[in-house]
Amino acid sequence: MPDARPVEALTEAEAAEELTRLADDISAHDIRYYREEAPTVSDAEYDALKQRNAAIEARFPHLVRENSPSLRVGAARAEAFAPVEHGVPMLSLDNAFSDEDAREFDARVRRFLRLGEETVAYTAEPKIDGLSASLRYENGVFVQGATRGDGRVGEDVTENLKTIDQIPHRLRGRDFPGLIEIRGEVYFTHDDFAALNAAAEAAGQRTYVNPRNSASGSLRQIDPKITAQRPLRFFAYAWGLLSGPFAKTQWEALEALKAWGFRVTEQTARVEGIEGLMGAYANLERLRPKLGFDIDGVVYKVDRLDWQQRLGFVSRSPRWAVARKFPAEQARTVLKAIDLQVGRTGAVTPVARLEPVTVGGVVVVNATLHNADEIARKDIRIGDTVIVQRAGDVIPQVVGVAPEERPPGAELYGFPDHCPCPLKTPLARETTASGAETVVRRCTGEFACPYQRLEHLKHFVSRRAFDIAGLGEKQLAAFFEEGLIREPADIFRLGRDAAKLSELREREGYGEVSIANLRGAIEARRRIALDRFIYGLGIRHIGETTALCLARGYGSAGAFLSAMDKVADGDADAIAELDALDQIGAAVIEAARAYFAEDHNRRIVANLVEQLAIEDAERPRADSAVAGKTVVFTGALERLTRDEAKAQAEALGAKVASSVSRKTDIVVAGPGAGSKLKTAAELGVQVLTEDEWLSLIGAAR
Ligand code: IVH
Numbered sequence: 001m002p003d004a005r006p007v008e009a010l011t012e013a014e015a016a017e018e019l020t021r022l023a024d025d026i027s028a029h030d031i032r033y034y035r036e037e038a039p040t041v042s043d044a045e046y047d048a049l050k051q052r053n054a055a056i057e058a059r060f061p062h063l064v065r066e067n068s069p070s071l072r073v074g075a076a077r078a079e080a081f082a083p084v085e086h087g088v089p090m091l092s093l094d095n096a097f098s099d100e101d102a103r104e105f106d107a108r109v110r111r112f113l114r115l116g117e118e119t120v121a122y123t124a125e126p127k128i129d130g131l132s133a134s135l136r137y138e139n140g141v142f143v144q145g146a147t148r149g150d151g152r153v154g155e156d157v158t159e160n161l162k163t164i165d166q167i168p169h170r171l172r173g174r175d176f177p178g179l180i181e182i183r184g185e186v187y188f189t190h191d192d193f194a195a196l197n198a199a200a201e202a203a204g205q206r207t208y209v210n211p212r213n214s215a216s217g218s219l220r221q222i223d224p225k226i227t228a229q230r231p232l233r234f235f236a237y238a239w240g241l242l243s244g245p246f247a248k249t250q251w252e253a254l255e256a257l258k259a260w261g262f263r264v265t266e267q268t269a270r271v272e273g274i275e276g277l278m279g280a281y282a283n284l285e286r287l288r289p290k291l292g293f294d295i296d297g298v299v300y301k302v303d304r305l306d307w308q309q310r311l312g313f314v315s316r317s318p319r320w321a322v323a324r325k326f327p328a329e330q331a332r333t334v335l336k337a338i339d340l341q342v343g344r345t346g347a348v349t350p351v352a353r354l355e356p357v358t359v360g361g362v363v364v365v366n367a368t369l370h371n372a373d374e375i376a377r378k379d380i381r382i383g384d385t386v387i388v389q390r391a392g393d394v395i396p397q398v399v400g401v402a403p404e405e406r407p408p409g410a411e412l413y414g415f416p417d418h419c420p421c422p423l424k425t426p427l428a429r430e431t432t433a434s435g436a437e438t439v440v441r442r443c444t445g446e447f448a449c450p451y452q453r454l455e456h457l458k459h460f461v462s463r464r465a466f467d468i469a470g471l472g473e474k475q476l477a478a479f480f481e482e483g484l485i486r487e488p489a490d491i492f493r494l495g496r497d498a499a500k501l502s503e504l505r506e507r508e509g510y511g512e513v514s515i516a517n518l519r520g521a522i523e524a525r526r527r528i529a530l531d532r533f534i535y536g537l538g539i540r541h542i543g544e545t546t547a548l549c550l551a552r553g554y555g556s557a558g559a560f561l562s563a564m565d566k567v568a569d570g571d572a573d574a575i576a577e578l579d580a581l582d583q584i585g586a587a588v589i590e591a592a593r594a595y596f597a598e599d600h601n602r603r604i605v606a607n608l609v610e611q612l613a614i615e616d617a618e619r620p621r622a623d624s625a626v627a628g629k630t631v632v633f634t635g636a637l638e639r640l641t642r643d644e645a646k647a648q649a650e651a652l653g654a655k656v657a658s659s660v661s662r663k664t665d666i667v668v669a670g671p672g673a674g675s676k677l678k679t680a681a682e683l684g685v686q687v688l689t690e691d692e693w694l695s696l697i698g699a700a701r
Contacts, residue, residue, distance in 0.1 A: 007055045015060045016641075019068070022053040026069040062644075081155035081220070084146035085657045086134055087181050087241025091151060091316050093127075093299060093323040099278060102300070105322045106274045109302055112311055112319065119273035121303040123250045124280030126265045127323050128235055129294035130187025131216045133161060136241075137180050140171040147219070151316070153657070160219055161186075163228035168261035176260055181240035184262070188215045189293045190362065192231045204472045204514075209395075210362065211294050236262035237299075249303045267291070270303060281324055288326065294360065297325040328389045329360035332402060335386045338369065338413060340420050342451035344459050345540050346442040348419065348427055350375060352386065352398050359390040367396040371439040372415035379403075381410040419443035421451050447600050453487075454480050456538050460488045464544055465536035466528065470514075470521030487604050488536070492611035495522035530557055530617040537605065540591040546584065551617035553581040557609060568596035618651060625696055627653030629665040632680075635673030637690050645693075652697055660685060668693040 010018070026049055050069060057064050064070070096102050109120055134154065136144040145161035146154035161167055164186065188196070193211040196218075200207045208214035218230035236257045247253035254264045267287055269280045277300055284298050302308050302320040311320040337353040350369040357364055367388050369375050378400055380386060385405040390396040418424040423445050430440040443449050447456075457476055461468040468491065471479075479485040484494065484504075494500055501519065504510045510518075528536075535547035542550070554560040566574035567589070578589055595601050622628075631654045633645050640648070645668070646656045660667055660679040667680040667687045680687050688696065 007052075007059055010056065010059075012060060012063070015056050016063050019053065019056055019060075019063055019065055022049060022056075023065055023069055025049060026053065081147075081157060083149070083153045083656075083658065084144060084156045085153050085659045085661060085663075086146065086151075087136070087659070087661075089152050090132060090134060090148045090154070090183065090240065091313065091318060093321055094317045095297075096300075096322045096324045102277050102281070102322070102324055103274055105300065106277060109307075109311065109320065113307055120307075121249075121270060121272050122277060122280075123254070123268055123299075123301045123303055124271055124277065124284070125237055125268040125299045125301065126284055126291070126295040127297040127299045127325075128185040128187055128237075128265070129212050129296045130185040131212065131219065132183060133157070133186050133219070133234070134240055135161065135167060135182040135184075137171055137176065137182065139178055140174075140176055142167065142169050152663075155220070157219055159224040160221060160227040163224055164232045164234050166234040166263050171260040173259055175246065175256070177243045177246055179241060179243035180246075181242070182236050182257065182262065183238040183240055184234055184236035186215050186219050186232050186234055187211065187293055188218075188230075188232065191292065194363075196230065200472075204475050205469070233293075234263065235265050237264065245305075248305055250301045250305065250308070251303055253305070277324075285326060288329075289360070295326075297323045299323050330387050330389045330399070331357045331359045331364075332385050332387055333357035333364075335380065335382055335384050335398070337382060338375070340416060342419060342421065342443055342449065342455065344452060344455035344538055346444065346446065346449065346452050347430075348441045348443060350415070352380075352388075354386070354388065357388060359388055359396060362390065364388055364390060364396045367398050369398050372441060373439045375413055375415065379412070381406065381413055383407045383410045415441075419445060419449060419451070421445060421449045423449055425449060446598070447604075450480075457485065457488065457491075459538040460536045461491070465532060465538075466525045467532075468521050468525055470518040487607060489604070489607035489611050491522055492526060492608075495519055495526070526611065527613045527615065529615050530555075530560065533557060533612070533614050534560065537595070539595045541587045542591060546588055548617075549581055549584060553578075553584075554617075556616045557614035561605065561609070564592055564596040565602070567593050568602075622653055624652040624654075626666070628655075630655045630657050630663055631666045631668060632657050632660050632664050632676060633668045633670075634660075634676040635670035637668075637670045639690055639694065648697065666693070 005014075007015075026046075029046055029049070053069055057068065057070060094105075096105055106120065110116070110118070113120075132148045134146050134148070135142055136146075142162065143158075144156065145158045145167075146156055148154050162169065188211040190211065193208070193214055196214060197207040208217060214230075215232060218227055218232055221227045221230075237254070239253070247256050251270045254268060258264050267284060269276075269283070271277060271280050280300075281298050284295070288295060300322050302311060308318070308320040311318070313319060334355040335352050336355060339351045339353060341349045341351045343349065350372065352367045352369050354365055354367060369380065374380075378398075380398065380401050383406070385402040386398045387400045387402065388396055389399045417427055419427055421443065425443050425445040425448075427441040428444055430438045430442050443452065445452065447453055454477060457480060458473055460466055461471045461476060466488075471491070476485065479494075484500065485491055495518075501515055504518075505512070505515050529551070531544070531548040531551035534542065534550050535544050550560060554563060563574050563577065567578055570593075575589060575593075578584055578592070596605075626649060631649050633642060633656065637645055649656050657664060660676045660683065662683055664680065664683070664685045667676060667685050668690060669677045669680075669687055670690050677687065679685075
């Protein structure tokens with residue numbers, strides 16, 4: 001920063017401008033450092049930028065940007081994507097699981113349309129198992145793309161979608177509506193998925209469980225350059241908002257999508273009546289193993305669009321379409337061994353080690369055997385030929401044996417009565433609150449059991465907890481084994497322990513770059529949001545949502561931890577306070593009590609806290625005049641920046657959306673407001689000037 005002026009000398013406008021520039025620069029450096037492993041500045045230069053940013057913010061606290069580097073935890077938070085309200089919600093489909101359900105669908109359609117004996121034409125399309133996206137084209141130009149999100153509001157992943165070759169930046173021809181949202185599926189082929197995982201594995205990084213998760217992870221990268229390296233693909237199959245009709249049937253619509261430059265599935269068929277539906281299903285079931293990408297069923301859609309219109313929707317799915325799901329795919333293979341896996345909470349699961357077998361295009365080598373009772377009930381023995389099933393997101397499972405193929409001498413499997421850990425703790429059968437025995441066997445060793453410890457650590461570094469990307473499962477297990485990392489605080493100690501790091505450097509496979517990456521990944525998480533911190537502790541029954549409720553309820557790490565100490569000591573007021581929080585029930589209270597009642601847990605938490613800067617959680621105000629309202633800002637604002645206006649509104653409990661719909665409560669319009677203002681008037685939404693808005697929220701303070 002050769003030309004940096006003293007912070008004291010900056011005017012407010014200059015400060016604002018410099019903060020904008022610093023936010024952009026620092027974020028670009030973060031991306032180059034963490035993601036591309038190719039930093040262009042030294043650590044010292046980078047630190048100087050961060051310090052400058054912090055110094056300006058300290059002098060002008062009201063100018064702290066929403067995307068300020070000082071508020072950011074590394075470069076990987078999903079919150080980085082702006083919300084996008086879909087012009088038309090992205091709905092889901094009703095499922096049909098049998099011929100009977102499919103017949104009922106056809107009957108319902110005919111009844112509703114009062115067609116009597118007339119047959120209905122349908123399209124039968126492969127139901128691609130990826131993640132859906134909505135692409136907005138204005139005058140044929142791709143302007144915005146979003147994930148489905150909750151169906152109403154998705155995440156803005158425009159830049160990432162632009163990296164997908166199969167998504168045209170500009171529609172071909174001229175026969176497209178001026179405004180159209182194209183809907184379709186982003187997915188991976190089996191081959192690309194396998195190659196991606198092999199590369200991740202070789203680099204000691206986390207692998208993805210299935211093509212769908214990997215498509216989702218790849219699309220939702222903060223840095224589009226990473227997405228660009230992933231060979232994602234796209235099939236178009238539907239549309240949302242539309243400025244004018246472009247087809248009379250679904251079949252014609254798919255033809256149009258193809259003509260504009262999209263790929264549509266070539267296995268789609270146009271069929272008549274119930275016989276046609278059955279035939280299309282059988283055909284796709286036959287083709288499924290050869291497609292090279294995952295599909296989990298067939299989508300039947302009424303072909304005529306005027307009929308679709310008449311049929312309309314029931315709650316969240318169309319009456320004119322249904323997803324006929326395939327049964328889970330199965331294959332036979334030999335069970336080589338049964339290992340016990342100890343989970344984070346001590347639950348012991350038997351895992352089948354299998355001769356590799358392809359199930360639905362994916363090679364399976366491990367499958368769950370569920371629990372001891374299941375093994376006994378199905379009489380599964382080592383050496384047996386077993387039937388393995390894989391369905392969608394579910395872990396592959398052993399569903400049965402082929403007794404006729406049992407090798408001679410195969411013995412009954414005796415479930416061990418001790419944990420496989422060096423402590424050999426007896427496995428206890430878990431009982432419910434009423435004393436009934438359950439199928440779960442648990443190792444009672446808790447933190448003394450190295451398996452449970454390691455599982456806790458894996459949870460701690462996982463994506464949704466501390467998200468320490470440089471620490472893959474294998475690496476973590478190796479560091480654990482070597483005694484380098486025994487508890488979460490050790491990870492952060494390692495980040496600053498030059499001696500230990502250089503010791504690592506001497507090990508095979510840890511070059512300068514890996515060490516720098518690891519250190520970077522650890523340091524990026526030293527500052528952490530309170531909810532992630534709580535979730536990362538891995539307390540039973542405290543998932544992400546509960547962690548967020550606790551974070552919002554207590555506000556700061558200090559308040560949370562001192563309340564938990566009191567809860568553990570049985571303090572009635574503290575327990576009542578916890579109980580009063582939204583979504584907190586008896587199971588969470590008991591789990592929190594049990595966790596914090598253990599001295600070693602308290603010690604582990606205290607050690608960890610020492611290493612971290614835990615951000616306070618924002619408590620949304622529920623008592624303001626705009627709490628729970630959806631607000632849209634449009635036009636130029638004169639007294640606030642957009643970011644400030646948004647942050648302020650959200651802190652008061654309002655939701656800020658980017659486009660006006662029936663769900664909008666207030667539109668704040670400044671000079672130059674255009675189409676949004678018009679839409680607001682058409683929909684009868686309240687419109688305020690900036691001053692009116694300020695006095696509304698001012699009155700609320
Ligand atoms: S049509 C109004 N067609 O299935 C429904 N969806 O459960 C519009 N999907 O979220 C969706 N292949 O992600 C449609 N050929 C296809 C599809 C398909 C996969 C997915 C899509 C949707 C989900 C619905």
